Amino acid sequence: MELFEAIDSRSSAGRLxxxxxxxxxxxxxxxxxxxxxxxxxxxxxRLIPIAGTVRETFAAAAADAKxxxxxxxxxxxWELERDKILRSPCLVVVGCVVxxxxxxxxxxxxxxxxxxxxxxxxxxxxxxxxxxMWKTGAAxxxxxxxxxxxxxPEDHIIAILHIGTRIK
Numbered sequence: 216m217e218l219f220e221a222i223d224s225r226s227s228a229g230r231l232x233x234x235x236x237x238x239x240x241x242x243x244x245x246x247x248x249x250x251x252x253x254x255x256x257x258x259x260x261r262l263i264p265i266a267g268t269v270r271e272t273f274a275a276a277a278a279d280a281k282x283x284x285x286x287x288x289x290x291x292x293w294e295l296e297r298d299k300i301l302r303s304p305c306l307v308v309v310g311c312v313v314x315x316x317x318x319x320x321x322x323x324x325x326x327x328x329x330x331x332x333x334x335x336x337x338x339x340x341x342x343x344x345x346x347x348m349w350k351t352g353a354a355x356x357x358x359x360x361x362x363x364x365x366x367x368p369e370d371h372i373i374a375i376l377h378i379g380t381r382i383k
């Protein structure tokens with residue numbers, strides 16, 4: 216897909232299904248992040264594919280994060296929230312580990328670099344024929360969710376990318 220065609224035709228998917236990206240396609244999507252502009256070459260992004268047992272842990276932690284914000288959430292609503300995440304064929308959490316000891320590159324520039332990395336991933340997935348949703352929500356700000364994917368409380372979750380086949 217030509218660059219401007221990819222930009223002009225890109226949109227967030229409404230719903231996704233299988234198939235998820237093949238291993239080579241997912242690797243190519245992740246590699247695209249590394250071509251983002253990055254002042255100071257700090258590579259502040261952390262690309263975390265969510266698979267295996269981590270997938271269940273992440274989904275439960277995300278549902279817990281929503282329950283922390285909505286105290287009246289019923290067990291059924293909690294299950295729906297967890298299941299919503301598990302329906303996604305492929306999940307990639309994109310974190311930002313800010314390097315504080317680089318005054319030449321302030322935090323905001325590091326955060327923006329990670330946003331640019333996510334956009335590259337989004338366009339790469341689209342160019343490979345996959346649908347993508349960029350989500351955050353309560354999960355992105357929860358220390359429990361961050362811990363579930365190996366991030367520290369002071370790190371940031373910039374995106375929870377859901378990748379799969381777009382349902383028309």
